[in-house]
Amino acid sequence: MRYLPLTDTDRSAMLDVIGAPDIDALFADVPEHARLSGPIEGLPMHASEMAVEKHMRRLSKKNLAAADAAFFLGAGAYRHHVPASVDHIIQRGEFLTAYTPYQPEIAQGTLQMLFEFQTQVARLYGCAVANASMYDGSTACWEAVAMAGRVARGKKRKVVLSGALHPHYAEVVKTMAKFTEDEIAGAPPSLTAKPDDDGLIARIDDETSCVVVQYPDILGRLPDLAKIAAAAHDKGALLIAVNTEPVALGAVTSPGELGADIVVGEGQAIGVGLQFGGPYLGLFAVRDEKHVRMMPGRLCGETVDAGGKRGFVLTLSTREQHIRREKATSNICTNSGLCALAFSVHMTLLGEKGLRRLAMENHRLACLAADRLAKVPGVKVLNESFFNEFTVLLDGDARMIVRDLTKRDILAGVSLGRLFPGNEGLANGLLVAVTETTTEEDIETLASALEEVLA
Amino acid sequence: MSTPNQSGWKPGTPVEGHNAMSGPDTATGNRALMLEEPLLFEIGHVGTTGVDLPEPQGGTNRLGGFERSEEIGLPGLSEPETVRHYTRLSRQNYAIDLGLFPLGSCTMKHNPRLNEKIARMPGFADVHPLQPVDSVRGALEVINELAFWLIDLTGMHGVAMSPKAGAHGELCGILCIRAALEARGDAREVILVPESAHGTNPATAAFAGYKVEDIPATPEGRVDLEALKARLGPDVAGVMITNPNTCGLFERDMKAISDAVHAAGGFVYCDGANFNAIVGKVRPGDLGVDAMHINLHKTFSTPHGGGGPGSGPVVLSEALAPYGPLPFTARDADGVVHLVEEENAAEFEHTRAFGRMTAFHGQMGMFTRALAYILSHGADGLKQVAEDAVLNANYVLRSLEDVLDAPFGPSGPCMHEALFSDKGFAEGLSTLDLAKAMIDEGYHPMTMYFPLVVHGAMLVEPTETESKAALDQFIMALRSVAERAKAGDESLRTAPHYAPRRRLDETQAARKPVLAWNDPDMA
Numbered sequence A: 001m002r003y004l005p006l007t008d009t010d011r012s013a014m015l016d017v018i019g020a021p022d023i024d025a026l027f028a029d030v031p032e033h034a035r036l037s038g039p040i041e042g043l044p045m046h047a048s049e050m051a052v053e054k055h056m057r058r059l060s061k062k063n064l065a066a067a068d069a070a071f072f073l074g075a076g077a078y079r080h081h082v083p084a085s086v087d088h089i090i091q092r093g094e095f096l097t098a099y100t101p102y103q104p105e106i107a108q109g110t111l112q113m114l115f116e117f118q119t120q121v122a123r124l125y126g127c128a129v130a131n132a133s134m135y136d137g138s139t140a141c142w143e144a145v146a147m148a149g150r151v152a153r154g155k156k157r158k159v160v161l162s163g164a165l166h167p168h169y170a171e172v173v174k175t176m177a178k179f180t181e182d183e184i185a186g187a188p189p190s191l192t193a194k195p196d197d198d199g200l201i202a203r204i205d206d207e208t209s210c211v212v213v214q215y216p217d218i219l220g221r222l223p224d225l226a227k228i229a230a231a232a233h234d235k236g237a238l239l240i241a242v243n244t245e246p247v248a249l250g251a252v253t254s255p256g257e258l259g260a261d262i263v264v265g266e267g268q269a270i271g272v273g274l275q276f277g278g279p280y281l282g283l284f285a286v287r288d289e290k291h292v293r294m295m296p297g298r299l300c301g302e303t304v305d306a307g308g309k310r311g312f313v314l315t316l317s318t319r320e321q322h323i324r325r326e327k328a329t330s331n332i333c334t335n336s337g338l339c340a341l342a343f344s345v346h347m348t349l350l351g352e353k354g355l356r357r358l359a360m361e362n363h364r365l366a367c368l369a370a371d372r373l374a375k376v377p378g379v380k381v382l383n384e385s386f387f388n389e390f391t392v393l394l395d396g397d398a399r400m401i402v403r404d405l406t407k408r409d410i411l412a413g414v415s416l417g418r419l420f421p422g423n424e425g426l427a428n429g430l431l432v433a434v435t436e437t438t439t440e441e442d443i444e445t446l447a448s449a450l451e452e453v454l455a
Numbered sequence B: 001m002s003t004p005n006q007s008g009w010k011p012g013t014p015v016e017g018h019n020a021m022s023g024p025d026t027a028t029g030n031r032a033l034m035l036e037e038p039l040l041f042e043i044g045h046v047g048t049t050g051v052d053l054p055e056p057q058g059g060t061n062r063l064g065g066f067e068r069s070e071e072i073g074l075p076g077l078s079e080p081e082t083v084r085h086y087t088r089l090s091r092q093n094y095a096i097d098l099g100l101f102p103l104g105s106c107t108m109k110h111n112p113r114l115n116e117k118i119a120r121m122p123g124f125a126d127v128h129p130l131q132p133v134d135s136v137r138g139a140l141e142v143i144n145e146l147a148f149w150l151i152d153l154t155g156m157h158g159v160a161m162s163p164k165a166g167a168h169g170e171l172c173g174i175l176c177i178r179a180a181l182e183a184r185g186d187a188r189e190v191i192l193v194p195e196s197a198h199g200t201n202p203a204t205a206a207f208a209g210y211k212v213e214d215i216p217a218t219p220e221g222r223v224d225l226e227a228l229k230a231r232l233g234p235d236v237a238g239v240m241i242t243n244p245n246t247c248g249l250f251e252r253d254m255k256a257i258s259d260a261v262h263a264a265g266g267f268v269y270c271d272g273a274n275f276n277a278i279v280g281k282v283r284p285g286d287l288g289v290d291a292m293h294i295n296l297h298k299t300f301s302t303p304h305g306g307g308g309p310g311s312g313p314v315v316l317s318e319a320l321a322p323y324g325p326l327p328f329t330a331r332d333a334d335g336v337v338h339l340v341e342e343e344n345a346a347e348f349e350h351t352r353a354f355g356r357m358t359a360f361h362g363q364m365g366m367f368t369r370a371l372a373y374i375l376s377h378g379a380d381g382l383k384q385v386a387e388d389a390v391l392n393a394n395y396v397l398r399s400l401e402d403v404l405d406a407p408f409g410p411s412g413p414c415m416h417e418a419l420f421s422d423k424g425f426a427e428g429l430s431t432l433d434l435a436k437a438m439i440d441e442g443y444h445p446m447t448m449y450f451p452l453v454v455h456g457a458m459l460v461e462p463t464e465t466e467s468k469a470a471l472d473q474f475i476m477a478l479r480s481v482a483e484r485a486k487a488g489d490e491s492l493r494t495a496p497h498y499a500p501r502r503r504l505d506e507t508q509a510a511r512k513p514v515l516a517w518n519d520p521d522m523a
Helices: A008-018 A049-060 A084-090 A108-125 A137-151 A167-180 A197-202 A225-234 A246-250 A289-294 A321-327 A337-374 A398-406 A440-454 B079-090 B113-119 B137-154 B166-183 B200-207 B225-231 B254-263 B272-277 B364-400 B431-440 B468-487 B490-494 B506-511
Strands: A158-161 A183-185 A208-214 A238-243 A262-266 A282-286 A299-304 A310-315 A379-381 A389-394 A429-433 B158-160 B190-194 B211-215 B236-242 B267-271 B291-293 B314-316 B328-331 B337-340 B418-420 B458-460
Touching: A008 B364, A008 B468, A049 B113, A049 B137, A049 B364, A084 A337, A084 B079, A108 A246, A108 A282, A108 A299, A108 A310, A108 A337, A108 B079, A137 A167, A137 A208, A137 A238, A137 A262, A137 A282, A137 A289, A158 A167, A167 A183, A167 B166, A197 A225, A208 A225, A225 A238, A238 A246, A246 A337, A282 A289, A299 B506, A310 B506, A321 B200, A337 A379, A337 A389, A337 A429, A337 A440, A337 B079, A398 A429, A398 A440, B113 B364, B137 B158, B137 B314, B137 B328, B137 B337, B137 B364, B158 B166, B166 B200, B166 B236, B166 B267, B166 B272, B166 B291, B166 B314, B190 B200, B200 B211, B200 B236, B211 B225, B225 B254, B236 B254, B254 B267, B267 B272, B272 B291, B272 B364, B364 B418, B364 B468, B431 B458, B431 B468, B431 B490, B468 B490
Parallel strands: A158 A183, A158 A208, A208 A238, A238 A262, B190 B211, B190 B236, B236 B267, B267 B291
Antiparallel strands: A262 A282, A299 A310, A379 A389, A389 A429, B158 B314, B291 B314, B328 B337, B418 B458
């Protein structure tokens, strides 16, 4: 077996040193009834690289890759061009096969990268401090809600969710809250050209620990975060802003600058790729340094070594499970280190200039697509504002139309029926995302196909 | 012909009195291949980019009046500078690719590169999680096939694939237990956890709203069955047990523990962090386990990546499987694999799910790698994995127990990790000093001060992907350092001497946290 270096000669020499007659003697503590007599049933014997690759390639071919379609999906996962050097760097063994940097003297590569990543995320979000990453956007969102509960010291239990929060994120929050006794006030999204900020503000009361608002929201619209922040702060509640498309922040003002107290999101769009939903990259930041010790997850900080040189370490670990055990701020241990590296490398390649250009190119193409689709009979563009994703209302069940178009290698978008099953009022809604990878030809392909199926 | 290497020196042998680091100071602070690297913020510029993108054309936008006017402060680098920056940083990291990485309970084994290649196939890497299911049947088959083998290897009834890492999996398992208890109207308040458990166990139980109490241990490092039985009662929701445990020992009484917990109406959670020791040899389902997470980044070799991503599927017993979270995959009678979500759960008779733990469907990129790993090894290879992992650990244990105290050594063989204590070290020298000296010898240190039940614990997990020659070299190095610790060699206190950094001041880092770069000119 190619991954196992020991030979039979080695094994018997080692058993001699140990003083055991055979390998079974080393499993003596495993009771007879628990030991399998032979290899596990059902599973075939070992296979060559070629055989395994062939099997996996056959499975991969059963999927329609985005590159082989006219592709318009978003809703929390976006397809962007990732420069070739990003994948090269994350495959360097020193990054790929390292462990969590608990021995800082021989992990400065990972630690300095994390310090740079934290700074990039903090600046992108308009915050003071970002952590070294969470699992993904949805779990980061829940951790933010849990943190708001800690800030409120358990005195306020009501969590107000915007109706236009990604439904999977809302489901994660609701699932976790069942076990922490937080009261979750959700609402279905309404199909309006502008987000209903006033309706949301009206739901904030003195019992509210936090308000959770997505920016841009699930329908692609841009809520007035500054206004919501002021209203939340008025009632002593925190504003949690959720961003699922970080490229947008190259074009619009960051949530932190608009007054959000905790900013969380999905970082996948930069550097990570689609990967059928994971692994992704949870981003987590706080606007005010005073909240740092309430944060979940790992933090990397600057210090000096015994020789006076600058260096980096994981710090404030007295918040974490391996020190605090049942009193920890979160049970998170493993995070998304390698995805954080991919994000950081891609962001370094972009720089501010590149990020802004990327954002404006996304927006330009999205405007083009919205204008073209608006000309299709039976298609209405809902949004007054958007970045690179907008909602269209179709004369027909959007979910069925998406399925139809898939047969023509057009992945037309994410239907609201898929995101909000059972909500009949949303059934004709379709989210259309457009990025720099979308060509004008793709837009024309989608528009013409819609013209045909809606005719 | 002249003989080129008359001293007979070869790599891996010591050279008396030779200190590679002695010599004059350099103007740059670099030392040949040991290269210093500034922060991105010290070398990059907001006006520099390494990506060619069109200049914005201006004109109107539809950003709703929220367009950004202020600078963000994100420096960029050209592509050559970027590649160099990260390559230079990478060389300050230790990694499995560089040498033995004996971190106990972390299972730092070789990461097969075939799996990297497979995860990057466009049909896996370039598909969106919300594509119509007809366009991603192959991806769903990967999830389903991996799920099938995980159930087979553990002898369990079902598996929740979506948890993102071990601790997330623990939470999933405990939430299943809570949901099952609530379904029978049985509110229980306490989860019992051994003192030797990983910190995530009590943190998870507390997060799920339970009170955490200790399970007593026997002097030989296992759960005290009689004491556990005495504590069980109508208030105990379940126990969390790591098996093999964090002392590197198999819990011989596991079945009896499970039977006792079940008789008292509770459930058994098993932390599967150490599954590598028994994979293909023992099925946790045969021991009465109700839920166990599997760290795909440990046993099934998906790369640790400097701290993630992980993946923590949770195998479930028949009693808990109905409560597993959404989504999951299911194969129908015709062999077609379906994605089961909130809307079609009833069709698949899964109406009692406790909810959803994450957006989308889990760590697909880890699933492809883990499936490739399982198929590569097969039934015979996985059994060999467990046997070689255990053989390697016992070889380390018996080769060093004359020089390092092995508190549970006399009671029999260990499983996949060897546990030592600091007993016998000279006054004033600690496990930390020994660990840092191992860095100078070219190794990542073992797990230190864990489990908490052993004084100055050192937990060594070599894994099955180390050759005998690599183990012999490691044993020689650890023996040498242990002898220096016992002899009171003061130079250990200031180790490491040859790493990119000396010991770092962690107290200062925590007292005045600097968690982001602040431009000194702006301060």
